[in-house]
Amino acid sequence: MLKAFFTPQSVAVIGAAREPGKLGYGVLSNILKYGYTGQVYPINPKADQILGLKCYPTVLDVPGPIELAIIVIPNKFVPQVMEECGKKGVQGAIIISAGFRESGMDGIKLEHQVLDIAKRYGIRVVGPNCLGIISTHTPLNASFAAGMPPKGSIAFMSQSGALCTAILDWALAKEIGFSHFVSLGNKADVDEVDLLQAWKDDKHSRVIIVYMEGLRDGQKFMEVARQVTQHTPVIAVKSGNTAAGSRAVSSHTGSLAGSERAYQAAFHQTGVLRATSIEQLFDYSLAFAYQPELKGRNIAIVTNAGGPGIMATDALESSGMKLATLEPETIETLRQGLPAAANVYNPVDVIGDALADRYEHALKAVLQDKNVHGVLVILTPQVYTQIEETAEVVGRLAALYGKPVLACFMGEEKVGPGIKILNRYSIPNYPFPERAVGAFRAMAAFSERRQRPAPQYERFEVDRERVAQIFARARSEGRVTLGDAESREIMEAYGLRIPRSILARTVEEAVEAADSIGYPVVMKIASPDILHKSDIGGVRLNVANAEQVRDLFDLLIFRAQRYMPEAQIWGVLVQEMVAKGKEVIIGVNRDPQFGPLLMFGLGGIYVEVLKDVTFRIAPVSREEAVEMIDEIRSYHLLRGVRGEKPSDLDAIVDAILRVSQLVTDFPEIVEMDINPLMVHEAGKGAVAVDMRFVLKEKESEE
């Protein structure tokens, strides 16, 4: 997939220039300078020859086939050139030229025009408004970047071209190797999803990293990302995650950023690791690129300095990782080989005068320990420290045990040569222990994710047709909200328990209903137009007898007519009074990028005041539903505190799954909630007491 971009047989540079200051020169010269071995055709009607290559006026004049075209000409000429590319049979085009969507209305039109041409001819497009593409293993540097990173196994894509220049500059100095380096620009065609798919089975790429400001199709991203993270770690920085940041994204890219919560949920559900900064992005990616899988959370620390060992321990503990408990034999081995003042428990302190041999002894011991999943080696440059020799020891031993080893040689000048040696052995070095621990944390998250089975989306037996009819009727009547009876019918159709309930159109019907349900009952005004019934005094709990039922029926009807004279009134709903339990909320909002965003939390102040809620994109699996419940801070209240019995967690999971199925089946639901879902003791179920639906406006249908 997208082979034309990464391993083309032939490339044309449309807009190749003779003047070294120009981008069209830079691109051509990068292709040649960094060893591309396929056919290269400069295209420039005003030149015969550039950089020793014969120049052609248009691609149509080129004798052989052209797989990839790189376009570096003023924006207005791009459509014509794309036509020519189409006729020539070009398969991929990198449009470096700017002046498209990012520059206002005319640019948007131009971009559409170019894309139409591309579609007509089946040309895939990267850009416009991008820096280009580098594939180091081909090798092909089809960009105007100022350099070529070393060959490596990090595949990088970025929505920001400027960021690419900074990262490249940094990577060159640090000798960080990449497999691919792609500036996505405006993402008119090829986007993150395409590249994830393309790199999924790329043998050169051990880790995929992404800088993004927004996605076009969140659901598609999730589908693909979920597959990729089964074998390749994907790490993303998503910027614009605060209100001000999101405004900045809009003014920068003209695109609407989806909600931060939805991104957070989507990354979590698909196993995409989120980095909060570019620094973290690379901290993580080096560990994945260079080291074997971390198969558990237990880390051993070997250090020649107490302080940094403590800092590493703090970082491990506070990030949910564990300080490995060493086996008795390991401790014995350490005791024998280390001086008396050393600490033979984890963190293993070989103390300040340790030479390389002491590191070797300690490192070998902990790497052999079956309780240890990974090792962090800390070194400070003390008087007798053998920096380079120790680096050699670390490099040699790390390769033997199939366990990841990360290093933290602290300092810069004196430790520099040691770090270079580590680099040669593919041991990532982090300047401070906290950052190494962060990388371990990411590695653990990736492995744990892989060990989980792929999510299964259970489907319950439901009466989908009945719900479809209710929605159809509402929309035929021009309504976007539903009446209580309709909402209840939907709940029933999807197997959610609701209170027994009878619609009474007359006083006599109400009394009859209450008698048959049994006292006390609840009475509610029944109207499709009154959403917040309590606000107009339209709900009464604990109605105790027939006399009260009579009085209230009249009162509720009277109030509804008085406060909302326009409302259509169906009568009064007489309901079973649901026994007190724990009130929880299940809500759904439709995110523009990701679709149905499920929310779960405890009702009342927990949601409203403490904002103690959690989110997932629907559909969710059973495991994800369980996770949602586990995640809220007030989870303990559901487990039962102070001698209370635990609540029926299975019933909540069941309700979440049924709601998930409902909103997945019916994209026309833009908002819904069950508030409260009254949850009883374990084994006694949960009842949806009140619910609310908002449907998509007919006009806004896609």
Place this chain on the structure above:
Amino acid sequence: MLKAFFTPQSVAVIGAAREPGKLGYGVLSNILKYGYTGQVYPINPKADQILGLKCYPTVLDVPGPIELAIIVIPNKFVPQVMEECGKKGVQGAIIISAGFRESGMDGIKLEHQVLDIAKRYGIRVVGPNCLGIISTHTPLNASFAAGMPPKGSIAFMSQSGALCTAILDWALAKEIGFSHFVSLGNKADVDEVDLLQAWKDDKHSRVIIVYMEGLRDGQKFMEVARQVTQHTPVIAVKSGNTAAGSRAVSSHTGSLAGSERAYQAAFHQTGVLRATSIEQLFDYSLAFAYQPELKGRNIAIVTNAGGPGIMATDALESSGMKLATLEPETIETLRQGLPAAANVYNPVDVIGDALADRYEHALKAVLQDKNVHGVLVILTPQVYTQIEETAEVVGRLAALYGKPVLACFMGEEKVGPGIKILNRYSIPNYPFPERAVGAFRAMAAFSERRQRPAPQYERFEVDRERVAQIFARARSEGRVTLGDAESREIMEAYGLRIPRSILARTVEEAVEAADSIGYPVVMKIASPDILHKSDIGGVRLNVANAEQVRDLFDLLIFRAQRYMPEAQIWGVLVQEMVAKGKEVIIGVNRDPQFGPLLMFGLGGIYVEVLKDVTFRIAPVSREEAVEMIDEIRSYHLLRGVRGEKPSDLDAIVDAILRVSQLVTDFPEIVEMDINPLMVHEAGKGAVAVDMRFVLKEKESEE
């Protein structure tokens, strides 16, 4: 203060060695090599001359005075040498030698012995088991460090000598300047508090940074830190802040780490900025060392790259800083000087092809804007970017407006020369925008802290004598807990409202009491030995009439005798039934380092399940008490949600202050809580319903 360590007229190196591999050689050679201009005396009975200096057998043989002695000899000889130093009139000794407290019982004894000698002669001691001291402005390098950092304005102290070596190595490469660089070692004498005091008015030190694993005297640290942070920022990394980390500290230093909560509270209350890593420590300190004060939270961003601008915006927003709203004139100025595609609102995007002049225009405009308190300049190395020229522009302009400017020139190789120029202009550069924003955040915290008036500790009129008597009696009876009546008496003595309450020894007294208080009443078993009365059914609310009072009196006495036959029983307490309100808890625990640690939170699940609590070291000021209430997540519940009236916050503040005064007045209180303090509507006060005291065991008195 401690002048002998930083600007001595003369130094002796006791244990000066001729062999370059030895520490005693390293120290002497560092003193000479890095330009110390005072008298230097090598002390070594076996040598005549070292490094061209005449050698003396002992300090007593030296003709002139010796202000500072640096001791680099085997541990067992240190006491004798200290005696000689004492006789010679030496004022300060840096004991580099190891083999003291860190190495077991014998070492501890030796350390005590040395300290006794030092005290006898009035010699201050740094170490033992340390790297030494560097004062760059003297200049004096009295350490065996492998180098000398440039002159600068960062004063650094570290409990970890190994960390010093790493930081020095890094600082040399980055050309970070220090004023002082102190390895504290075992802190037998001179500790963090002494150095804070010494550097408080040091003209060379603009910022003081500390790596610590534990403090000896928390209250003293607070007292001094509070003064220092009034004009000099103090930044601390405190490691061992998790359970595992704290165990690692103990095994490393043999000292008990105080509670993380207490450190957190102490730093907060004294304005010490806490860094979570060494990286952050230096990120912050560079900003303070190089740039003027940040006088508000509004930051302008000038960038040539959209992506990093968004990341900076996210970081600002999520850290509580603000993206400055630019004045209309500024926006107009920007519009005129920048191309149409630029973004003239904050973040100001001068776009990818910006040369230095465009940066100059934008930077000048935002620096002049009165809404802007500080500026972050972001640069990515794009094709036309003038890295060095732009650095010159940033450096020149930053000096003119008295506002802090931080830079984020992203990359490494190409931007390197620009960063060097920035460095020359004292503009700190951060590799990623998030880290620059972190530094701004620290600067804002420092300024805001300074603008706050020094805390005033109000003292209420209380009956201290009465409480002293209660404690005296309890302790004379060998009790560490108090009875209900005693606790109530203490509350009354300190002006805390309690329910009306009468101790009844007989049934008739109980009825009489209830009649006079008015029904309903609460009845509780009265016994100094029964702490958890509810657990034995010893409390009954809502007692409605005289008949119930009679029955219950007998029942409570019967139960108490049955379940706790040993307990001394005073009778039954008949109490006013306190009207329902919001239940809060005020608790106190005594921290080994910092003393009384006050806790505040809402009662019930908020404390127990949600752990929604906040801490301060007592005494607290009124502002601090208000802060405590503001800080808890459930604060909104006290403000009133869903139409409830707000609770009486003033009454809570009053109660916190009175408890603060109580536990400050009586260090023998090791634990106490008021649970619940029942808080009524604003203006209606708060009542301490139940309280509990634990006093110090007589045996453990200090």
